[in-house]
Amino acid sequence: MPENTRALGVLVKVDRAKPSVALVARIRDANKRYFTYELGTLDSTNWTFKEVELFGSRRPWRQLFPQRPLSLMSVSIVETNARGELDPGSILLDSIKARRSTGEVENIETFSSVDGWHVLKNVPDAEKDRIELSSVSAKGDGSLLYAWSGGSPITARGVYPGADPSPMPALASVSFLRDSEHSIGDNLTISLGGRRSSVRITDSFDYFPTLNTIEDKFILVGLEPALTNTNIGALLGGITPNEIWLSAEPGLSEDEWSDLVISLKNETPFPIGSVLDTRDALSKANIDPLVKAGWKALLFIAFGAILLLSAIGFVSHAYVSFRNREVQFALMRTIGLSMNQLISLIWLEQALIIIVGMSLGTWMGARLGAVIMPFLGSDDQGAQVVPPFIMQVDWTNLLTTYLGMVVVFTLVIVGVIFLIRRMSLNRALRLGEM
Structure with missing residues (x-):
């Protein structure tokens, strides 16, 4: 619409008088807010010019005024009798005019062609509505014929300008695809703000901020096409973002x-x-940094104590085992085993004990975590948290711990080997005879 548009008018002719049916125009301003203006009722079968002031007719207590420039989004008919029904009919739209603040009138649509105009199909009743180019007009240059079927009152039925309507691209949650048995590429008809809209599923998603995709199902569409599709056929106010x-x-x-x-x-x-x-x-x-540091210190002390106790236990085992088998080591030396062979035997024995013990402990820890940790993935109501709780192993820190344990156990084994090297064969054999 022209920059300084003051009023909007439409030259129309209805097939039969409908005093309770109003002609309305849907306007969008520069801030993308939507306004509905009533141009008049269809109370005559003659060519009638229906015009409305876009600024002067607003009630003084309404604080919102359209911000120029303005755009005409749709032209509709509405059955204003809430207790009645919209009867089938047709209307000819000859031209749409804009009156500037200077008084100059400009044609913004002459309907010499209906290309670029489409039927509003925001309600199921509008599925059979149609438009076509008519040779009947006020000046003989053609007009747009819009025919509608019967339907509900207080519902906009009409036409709108724009490109060929195509389904809006949409993303569907995996839970929606699973439960609805739809797949990527399907076309759907959904309800947005109580109005029908067509979407095409182009891709899927597992999670999205603020959405619980585990318990509910969702479809995501672009904000601009969603607002346009839902608001061009609305009557009062407009559907706006609520977050x-x-x-x-x-x-x-x-x-x-x-x-x-x-x-x-x-x-x-x-x-x-x-x-x-x-x-x-x-x-x-x-968490308070001091409290967090305290918990870390407590965990460090706990794990350090466990490592120390493990080392003490291993030292005790190694020392007792050495004393109990001192005679056996002496006999092995006397039958021909060299010191290096005996040391290799000790290394092999202790390495097997350590590897089996650490492997068994790792497996038991993983199983214990798999049983206990999932209970932390629920909220205070027992519902699963989103994003879901996933147990992960910090292999870097775990391998660091294992490396520390290996160092401690190696020192213990070296100590045992030191005792073996200092072992006296004669003394050990005499002890064996006693």
Whole structure:
């Protein structure tokens, strides 16, 4: 529509008088807000010019006014009698005119062709509606014939300009595809804000912020096409986003951030329902650094004590085993085993004990974690948390721990070998005879 449009008019002719049926226009302003204007009722079968002031007719207590430039989104007919039904009929649209603030009238659509105009199919009753180019017109240059079937009252039925309507691309949750038995590439008809819209599933997703895809099913569409498809056929107000995410620019101070949150909470004249400050939520959920350090120190002491006890146990086992088998080692030396062969035997024996013990402990720890840890993946209501709880093994730290254990056990084995090297064959054999 022209920049300084003051009024909008449509030259129409209806097949029969319908005093309870109104002709309405749906307008979108520069801020992408939608407004509905009633041009008049279809109370005459003659060519009639229906016009409405876009600014002067607004009630003074309404604080929202369209922001130029304006765009005409649709032209519709509405049965205003809520107790009645919309009867089938047809209407000829000869031209759409815009009156500037200077008084100049400009044709913005002459309907010499109906290419680029489509039927609103936001309700099931509109499936049989049709448009075509008619030779009947006020000036003989053609008009748009719109024929509609019967339907419900207080529902917009009409036409809108634009490109060929095609399904909106959409992403479907894996849970939706699984339960609905649809697949990628399918076309669906869904309800957006109570209005029918066609979508095409182009891909799927497992998780999405703020959505519980485990318990519910979702379809994601682009904001702009969704708002356009749902609002061009609406009558009052418009479908608008009810939740937005804001991210601060780098370098924003804490005071500036707090002022922003306060200003959002006190926004006028249209207050916001609630504001969730993730910084505040995370700061409340964050563990005190001293407490966190204390827990780390406690875990370090606990694991260190376990490692120390394991080392003491292994030292005790190695020493007792050496004393009990001292005679056997002496006999092996006397029958011809060299010291290197005896040391190799000790290394092999202790290595087998360590490898089997650590492998068995690792396997038992993994099984124990698989049984106990999943219980941490539920909230206080018993529902599974999103994203789901996944148990992962920090192999870097685990291998570091294993390396420390290997070093300790190696030192113990070296000590045992040192005792074997100092062993006296005569003394050991005399002990064996006693």
